Amino acid sequence: MARRRRPLLRDERITLAHGAGGKATHDLVGALFLAELENDALAALADSAVVAPPAGRLALTTDSYVVRPLVFPGGDIGELAVNGTVNDLAVVGARPLWLSAGFVLEEGLPVSDLRRIVGSMAAAAGRADVIVVAGDTKVVERGKADGLYITTSGVGVLEHDLTLEPSRVRPGDRVLLSGTLADHGMAVMIARGDLRLEGDVESDTAPVHELAAALLRLGGGVRWMRDPTRGGLATALNELAAHSGLAVRMRETALPVRAPVAAACEILGIDPLYVANEGKLVAVVAPDVADDALVRLRAHELGAEAVEIGIVEAEPEAMVLLDTALGGSRIVDVLVGDPLPRIC
Amino acid sequence: MRYVDEYRDPDLARGLVAEIRSLVVPGETVRVMEVCGGHTHAIFRHGLEELLPPEVEFVHGPGCPVCVIPMGRVDDAIAIAETEGVTLATFGDMLRVPGGRGSLLEAQARGADVRMVYSPLDALELARREPERHVCFFAIGFETTAPATAVTLLRARDDAVPNFSVFCNHVLIEPPLRAILDTPGLRVDAFIGPGHVSSVIGSDAYGFIPEEYGRPVVVSAFEPVDLLQSVAMLLHQRAEGRCEVENQYTRVVRAEGNPRALAAIAQTMEPREDFEWRGLGVLPRSALRIRDELAGLDAETLFTLPGERIEDPKACRCGEVLTGQIKPWECGVFGTACTPERPLGTCMVSSEGACAAYFSYGRLRRPREEAPVGG
Numbered sequence: 093m094a095r096r097r098r099p100l101l102r103d104e105r106i107t108l109a110h111g112a113g114g115k116a117t118h119d120l121v122g123a124l125f126l127a128e129l130e131n132d133a134l135a136a137l138a139d140s141a142v143v144a145p146p147a148g149r150l151a152l153t154t155d156s157y158v159v160r161p162l163v164f165p166g167g168d169i170g171e172l173a174v175n176g177t178v179n180d181l182a183v184v185g186a187r188p189l190w191l192s193a194g195f196v197l198e199e200g201l202p203v204s205d206l207r208r209i210v211g212s213m214a215a216a217a218g219r220a221d222v223i224v225v226a227g228d229t230k231v232v233e234r235g236k237a238d239g240l241y242i243t244t245s246g247v248g249v250l251e252h253d254l255t256l257e258p259s260r261v262r263p264g265d266r267v268l269l270s271g272t273l274a275d276h277g278m279a280v281m282i283a284r285g286d287l288r289l290e291g292d293v294e295s296d297t298a299p300v301h302e303l304a305a306a307l308l309r310l311g312g313g314v315r316w317m318r319d320p321t322r323g324g325l326a327t328a329l330n331e332l333a334a335h336s337g338l339a340v341r342m343r344e345t346a347l348p349v350r351a352p353v354a355a356a357c358e359i360l361g362i363d364p365l366y367v368a369n370e371g372k373l374v375a376v377v378a379p380d381v382a383d384d385a386l387v388r389l390r391a392h393e394l395g396a397e398a399v400e401i402g403i404v405e406a407e408p409e410a411m412v413l414l415d416t417a418l419g420g421s422r423i424v425d426v427l428v429g430d431p432l433p434r435i436c
Numbered sequence: 437m438r439y440v441d442e443y444r445d446p447d448l449a450r451g452l453v454a455e456i457r458s459l460v461v462p463g464e465t466v467r468v469m470e471v472c473g474g475h476t477h478a479i480f481r482h483g484l485e486e487l488l489p490p491e492v493e494f495v496h497g498p499g500c501p502v503c504v505i506p507m508g509r510v511d512d513a514i515a516i517a518e519t520e521g522v523t524l525a526t527f528g529d530m531l532r533v534p535g536g537r538g539s540l541l542e543a544q545a546r547g548a549d550v551r552m553v554y555s556p557l558d559a560l561e562l563a564r565r566e567p568e569r570h571v572c573f574f575a576i577g578f579e580t581t582a583p584a585t586a587v588t589l590l591r592a593r594d595d596a597v598p599n600f601s602v603f604c605n606h607v608l609i610e611p612p613l614r615a616i617l618d619t620p621g622l623r624v625d626a627f628i629g630p631g632h633v634s635s636v637i638g639s640d641a642y643g644f645i646p647e648e649y650g651r652p653v654v655v656s657a658f659e660p661v662d663l664l665q666s667v668a669m670l671l672h673q674r675a676e677g678r679c680e681v682e683n684q685y686t687r688v689v690r691a692e693g694n695p696r697a698l699a700a701i702a703q704t705m706e707p708r709e710d711f712e713w714r715g716l717g718v719l720p721r722s723a724l725r726i727r728d729e730l731a732g733l734d735a736e737t738l739f740t741l742p743g744e745r746i747e748d749p750k751a752c753r754c755g756e757v758l759t760g761q762i763k764p765w766e767c768g769v770f771g772t773a774c775t776p777e778r779p780l781g782t783c784m785v786s787s788e789g790a791c792a793a794y795f796s797y798g799r800l801r802r803p804r805e806e807a808p809v810g811g
Contacts, residue, residue, distance in 0.1 A: 418446050
């Protein structure tokens with residue numbers, strides 16, 4: 093396709109004109125979005141992206157990202173918006189293919205910030221092997237948004253016959269976790285600066301599609317997968333328990349938490365089980381493939397610290413339990429409203 | 437994690453559990469009240485009840501500072517928050533606590549400016565950053581948090597910050613303990629004294645419990661090994677026929693407390709004639725108000741507050757839970773009309789409340805403990 097000459101964007105800050113649909117919008121789209129996300133489908137600037145359907149069932153998902161601050165140790169909202177949607181596709185067993193991205197920009201947002209964020213979206217999309225094929229931009233008045241919000245929708249394809257539902261989980265199945273807990277949530281909380289904590293804590297934002305694909309090669313032995321984001325591992329497992337009617341019993345000693353993350357949680361009285369992760373996979377697998385599954389996870393850079401954290405039991409019905417390090421046990425309940433800041 | 441892991445050491449814990457088992461008399465129940473909500477939380481979080489012999493029974497006391505704030509005071513805070521140009525700052529725990537007109541979180545949704553802070557000094561900082569708004573700090577807590585409020589008041593006075601005030605709801609630990617000890621039919625044999633409160637008021641402050649009420653006290657830190665050691669110390673007292681105040685939390689608590697913190701409190705606050713406690717009713721001289729010299733920083737002087745007394749819901753039996761007369765699940769509304777999401781009574785309000793802790797962590801153990809309540 094012949095390329096038109098790329099427009100120039102001289103503005104330093106986003107103004108309402110960038111959302112008005114005129115020349116400023118055109119310049120922003122051409123000089124920033126197209127330049128960073130460069131691909132033919134997007135460059136066509138049609139009202140819809142037209143793609144050829146792959147063989148297999150399709151998975152479709154959407155998610156909005158409202159994290160503050162926009163840039164945090166280990167990532168930014170752009171990377172998060174790609175990885176989060178890629179992960180939602182990956183954990184249902186889909187190979188992520190295409191994304192769309194909707195931006196709500198706040199008047200006054202530095203253009204350089206936006207460029208950095210869209211640039212990291214492009215890098216994240218490249219890493220996850222997805223293409224951002226459609227986009228939209230709106231600008232709202234100053235004070236009406238925290239810099240910017242991003243909504244990404246994604247399409248993926250299921251190239252197998254498995255449907256990873258809680259109903260496939262059986263007593264005796266093993267619960268695997270691909271790495272450490274609570275990195276993203278604590279990184280963002282610390283980055284907000286309200287807590288006056290400092291610590292060497294980075295977000296774990298990453299695409300887990302290759303980890304998921306590695307487990308899918310086990311066939312029917314993989315029962316269910318989740319990326320434990322908002323609400324953390326405890327929330328993901330409570331949903332599994334509620335929908336399967338089974339109990340999940342975790343071992344406290346098996347739960348991996350980095351030392352600075354554990355320390356920050358301790359100081360703030362926050363349970364890392366409830367803190368968001370953005371690059372982790374929790375999977376339930378049949379007992380006979382558990383060892384194989386761990387080997388496959390650990391073979392990948394993002395799963396190097398994968399561990400078995402617990403087991404599925406028939407009773408008590410629909411509950412998540414934790415065997416404590418001291419030899420006691422407790423219920424790990426669903427989170428009831430929390431006063432924590434927005435982190436994803 | 438250094439300074440924490442040592443106190444969560446499974447081997448140490450096992451040793452203490454064995455010691456406790458050797459100290460109990462089979463069939464003779466000892467009811468131990470842990471006064472502090474932090475202890476309640478730790479007991480459940482680490483599953484301690486399961487480790488102990490059935491003869492040791494925990495009764496979860498009134499020491500959750502969020503839980504004891506009466507609904508009328510929450511309504512007063514909401515009235516402040518809904519005043520034009522005013523920002524109300526408080527601890528995160530306080531946001532969900534329901535008053536007669538809903539919670540602060542609901543007030544925020546209606547348009548009130550409510551902010552979560554981690555310290556009263558943060559609220560003062562907020563006032564400096566936003567000079568066009570008045571910032572009121574909704575102060576809660578026992579003697580533990582009162583010194584921080586006191587220091588903030590002094591700094592606001594010294595720096596003449598014009599747009600800052602404190603809505604003081606600090607409470608004292610002794611009056612509710614006396615109220616519990618005076619309850620007819622009290623079912624508590626020994627006390628685990630609060631750790632952080634004691635770092636301020638000192639372990640000597642509990643002398644009245646063995647002297648006037650004949651029950652032993654061990655002031656305890658918050659980690660599981662600390663709590664197990666405190667239980668063992670109480671049982672040793674019992675076995676040896678002693679009844680006194682002992683201090684397990686020697687790494688922080690002194691017999692005389694922290695004189696500087698106490699002086700800061702005394703300089704800025706004085707006891708109120710009386711104060712209403714959720715679950716315990718009106719207790720004389722049980723809370724602190726800001727001294728008249730600092731009236732310019734006192735939200736109760738600056739704002740017109742509804743100041744209504746709202747009775748605890750009739751169905752709520754928090755008072756009996758707090759005095760160890762019933763277990764949380766024996767209350768008719770536990771887990772049905774009263775849940776952590778929509779709490780009716782004080783004990784369900786924060787994760788440190790006895791009922792909320794049972795609801796969230798301990799529902800499983802109900803059958804075992806429901807069995808004989810001997811004694």
